[in-house]
Amino acid sequence: MSKRFPFAEVEPRWQKYWLENKTFAAGDDTSKPKFYCLDMFPYPSGAGLHVGHIEGYTATDILSRYKRMKGxxxxxxTGWDAFGLPAEQYAVKTGVHPAITTKQNIDNFRQQMQRAGLSYDWDREVDTTDPAYYRWTQWIFLKLYERGLAYVAEIPVNWCPELGTVLANEEVVDGKSEVGGFEVIRQPMRQWVLKITEYAxxxxxxxxxxEWPNGTLIMQKEWIGRSTGAEVDFALDGVKGNLRIFTxxxxxxxxxxxxVLAPEHPLVDVLTAPAQREAVSAYVEATRRKSDLERQQDKKKTGVFTGGHAINPVNGEKLPIWIADYVMMGYGTGAIMAVPAHDERDWEFAREFGLTIREVVSGGDVQQAAFTETDEGTIVNSTAPDGAFSIDGLTPDTAIPKITEWLATRGLGQKAVNYKLRDWAFSRQRYWGEPFPIVWTDGRxxxxxxxxxxxxxxxxQEYKPSGTGESPLANAAEWLATTDPETGAPARRETNTMPQWAGSCWYYLRFIDPKNPGALVDPAKEKYWMPVDLYVGGxxxxxxxxxxxxxWHKVLFDIGVVSTPEPFIKLVHQGIILGEDGRKMSKRWGNVVDPNEMIDQYGADSLRIFEMFMGPxxxxxxxxxxxxxGIMRFLDRVWRLYVNEDGSHAFTAEPAPVEALRILHKTIAKVGRDIEDLKFNTAIAQMMVFVNEVNPMPTRSRELLEPFVLVLAPFAPHLAEELWSRLGHTGTLSYEPFPAFDxxxxxxxTVTVAVQVNGKLxxxxxxxxxAEQAAVQEAAFADERVAKYVTGATIKKVIHVKDKLLNVVVAS
RNA sequence: GCCGGAGUGGCGGAAUUGGCAGACGCACCGGACUCAAAAUCCGGAGCUGCGCAAGCAGCGUGGGGGUUCAAGUCCCCCCUCCGGCACCA
Known part of the structure; x- marks a missing residue:
């Protein structure tokens, strides 16, 4: 009857206990050291949690439980990133208010999390769609607005005339709407934009x-894409004005x-010669019809000559001006000087259109390929016609500052920094998002x-798009009409809503002080809890x-709301869990694993441990x-160490033999160290070793078994609580000290020393x-397996690594 | 194409600073218990060759070179897979 861990009865019982006793409520007891352990909170989808969510959540849960035991x-x-598209799309189809769907999904998610035994403080749950929460999202927007970090601009969006709505990138497939397959065009529309570039x-x-994964740091750096160079002004030939380029x-x-100019460049019109006008217009038009993606996918360079020319400021040469879609209006000045000898893209373009390739850095063969090295090669052919200036003979690295300075003193250009990062388009033409705390009067x-x-x-009543490109809020006549809070004049509310990112930009702060009606977060509490010590997510x-x-965090730092410049100190990405067939889990392959089914069949503790045991x-x-x-069998074996078949206690008061204590203390040491390093798989392996070794021993000493329950507790909390109470304790073990090791x-x-002869074991x-070398050597030479190779041979060298290895090198 | 990560038994994976490759688990095989089965417990196993056998020898961490007494680990070249980004001047 009690041969196995009765998880189906035990687990729900302890889950109930934890909830009723608020076991995991975090107090603001600032006398204790704090540990802020954060998961990326989920979007509560209709599909429920999957095993991939559980993986990350279990990892932080184990660490959280361990840290509690460490004092x-x-x-x-946790909480809910609950604004977003799926609930709105469902509302359009069925007329059910997104708030209702969202609530159902949240209830389902919460229930799943509780069944997995996650030790969240449920009194701190936040929901981005709760007005008490988004009030502060709106408040942050006002702060951004006050500081001039929010502005209005015309930005191209994916407009689908057929559907009368703006589409998100993921709703556009191959240039057509995902729903219905209608045409989608890029059309400028009034948007709120956040000036993230000011913080680049x-x-x-x-x-x-x-302390983030290196790959993530690199991706962020590349996304920001800071590059230093120079802006240079080229005079136009026969036309007033300059063409400014970044290089x-x-x-x-x-x-x-x-x-080369981007086809959208404002000077295109001015520069185009009458004979070229038709070709240029056709090219500009073709570019406009291309999506960003298509524009990027075209491998072959295209472009058209405008008929205009610019004057190279260093040598007075007349350079033809082309337009081409490989130059982007959104980066730099939207115009470049093309140096085909030393830029791969310019090189391809020059080859395509038979333009001159002139070498100015020797070191490669510029007829074969662009030579782009800057730390080698020598500048050539780079002396001004009057001989007054030259960078010939320098390496590019030293020539760059020299010519930049020369340009600056002559007023022809200056040092400049550019970023790939662009300002953040911060509005969506949707209903299910935070309304902007903004009203409009006369276009202001x-x-x-x-x-x-x-x-x-x-x-x-209706969640369908307004048809004008405005959000469904444009139909809410009563809501829309308001007054200017300052003058009382009639005003219209902003109909855009904020993107889903908004709520998730600061939720980690609200957890610290989730119910505060008067402030986003109490400063003293913020100072105590921040920064986040560990952040785990995809x-x-x-x-x-x-x-x-x-x-956002940096803006909040600047206005004194938060006390640290960075929110997340340590970041870890959990890996993806594939289906049993090695393919990505998806409905299409029928390989999706439902955590509820696993819990029904094997229990939450088994699911938790297995997810951690699979690998790093x-x-x-x-x-x-x-x-x-297999994990369930392991937990059953643990159970049987403590509980006899008839349900009576297996453990005894007798002292434990020293070999048993050794394995216990080794396990305590390794598991503790591995949890801190997030190496849960090897921690679990060590606990299995403990069970495998203790199981055949006759002892069931409490001295041995009681500490082991505490070691196991972060991983299998239900089983551990149950055994703890059977050991005679009342209440939870959640705050018992994690055992110390001797x-x-x-x-x-005794150690095992490997003996090698010429590197072979x-x-x-x-x-x-x-043992010292002499003793080891003596023992080794006395061993016939070694003697066989060394007697009579000339010993050239003996390497000894204490307690590990002896390598005898003999002449062959 | 560029950036990042990874290639270890039949499978998932282990292996502080270079120091016994394959911990732990899965699957598999054998045994005990049982009328039988399940469950449980005990034992076995990288591959190849030789041996009735305890054992012996060789080969082995994607491939090829190198450094070293010693390489999964360090260096060079190549191959494959996964993830991300893609004309950013």
Whole structure:
């Protein structure tokens, strides 16, 4: 009857206990050291949690439970990133208010999390769609607005005339709407934009303060894409005005043989010669019809000559001006000087259209390929016609500052820094998002005063798009009509809503003080809990979410709301869990694993441990239901160490033999160390070793078994609580100290030394720890397996690594 | 194309600073218990060759070179897979 761990009865019982007793409520007891352990909170989809969510959540849960036992005040909570498209699309189809669907999904998610035994502080749950929450999202927007970090601009969006709505990138497939397959065009529309570029340098520099995966740091750096170079003005031939270009290679200025403008460049019209007008217009038109994606996918360079020319400021040469879609209006000045000899793209373009390739850095063969090295090669052909200036003979690295300075003193250009990072388009033409606290009068925007927050979403009867490109809020006539809070004049509310990123940009702050009606977060509490010590979530958020959240955090830092420049100190991405067939889990392959089914069949503790046992947290790994079964057998073996078949206690008061204590203390040491390093798979392996070794021993000493329950507790909390109470304790073990290990019991006094001859293993010897070389050598030579190779041979060298190895090198 | 990560038994994976490759689990095989099965417990196993056998020898961490007494680990070249980004001047 009690041969197995009765998880189906035990687990729900303890889950109920934890909830009723608020076991995991984090107090604001600042006398204790704090540990803030954060998961990326989920979007509560209709599909429910999957095993991939559980993986990351279990990892932080184990660490949180461990840290509590280590005496830390642990903040570990979750919430819902609940604004977003799916609930709105469902509402359009069925007329059910997104708030209702969202609530159902949240209830389902919460229930799943509780069934998995996650130790969240449920009193701190936050929901981004709750007006009490989004009031503060709106408040942050007002702060951005006040600081001039939010502005209005015309930005191209994916407009689908047939559907009368703007589409998200993921709703556009191959240039057509995902729903219906209608045409989608890029059309400028009035948008709120956040000036993240103003923080570009700090977002880049402060990456030094965090412990993030290297790949993620690189991705953020590349996304920000800071590059230093020069802006140079080229006079136009026969037309008034200058053409300003950005280049990272001013040292190659003498090698410029043509210019290229982005087709959208404002000077295109002015520069185009009558004879070229038709070709230019056709090209501009063709570019306009291309999506960004198509524009990027075209491998072959295309372009058209405008008929206009620019004058190279260093040598007075006349350079033809082309337009081509490989130059982007959104980066730099939207215009380049083309140096085909030393830029791959310019080289391809020059080859395509038979333009001159002039070498100005020797070191390669520029007729074969562009030579782009800057730390080698020598500048050539780079002396001004009057001989007054030359960079010939320099390396590019030294020539760049020299020519930049020369350009600056002559007023022809100056040093310049450019970023790939662009300002953040911050509005969506949707219903299910935070309304902007903004009203409009006569085309002018005015902020609402803080006292009018939250500005709630109105209830609608109809969630269909307005048809004009405005959000469905444009149909909410009553809500829409308001007055200017300052003058009382009639005003219209902003109909855009904020993107889903908004709520997730600061949720980690609200967990600290979730119910505070008067402030986003109490300053004293913020100072105590921040920064987040560990943040675990998917690598898909490596760039956008993490960059946006860092940006907001820095703004909040500047206005004194938060006390740290960076929000997340340590970051870890859990790997993807593949289906049993090694393919990505998806409905299409029928390989999706439902955590509820696993819990029904094997229990939550088995599921938790298996997810951690599969391999390193960061690795991608395939699921195995057989593997969960194996873990269940392990937990059953643990159970039987404590509980006899008739249900009576197996443990005794007798002292434990020293060999048993050794394995216990080794296990305590390894499991503790591995949890801190997030190496849960090897921690679990060690606990299995413990059970495998203790199981055959006759002892069931409490001295041995009681500490082991505490070691196991972070991983299998239900089983551990149950055994703890059977050991005679009342209440929870969640705050019992994690056992300490005795260093003397962790080291063995006998060690196995490998004996090699010429690097090949010939024998292993069990010797007392600390044996000196002479003793080891004597024992080794006495061993016939070694003697066979060394007697009579000339010994050239003997290498001894204490307690590990002896390598005898003999002449062959 | 560029950037990042990874290639270890039949499978998932282990292996402080270079120091016994394959811990732990899955699957498999054998045994005990049982009328039988399930469950449980005990044992076995990288591959190849020789041997009735305890054993012996060789080969082995994607491939090829190198450094070293010693390489999964360090260096060079190549191959494959996965993830991300893609004309950013």
């Amino acid at each position: 830390f005040n642990v903040l570990h909570c 340098d700090r977002l880049l520099d402060d990456l030094r303060m965090v 990272t290679r001013p040292d190659t200025l003498f090698g410029a043989t043509y210019m 925007h005015h902020p609402l005063p803080e006292s009018q927050l939250p500005l709630r979403l109105p209830d609608l 690598a898909e958020h490596a760039v956008l979410h993490l960059l946006y959240a860092r940006f 947290l960061e690795a991608m790994k395939p699921w195995s239901s057989k593997g969960v079964e 260093p003397a019991l962790v080291v063995e006094d 010939r024998a292993t010897l069990d010797l007392p720890r600390g």
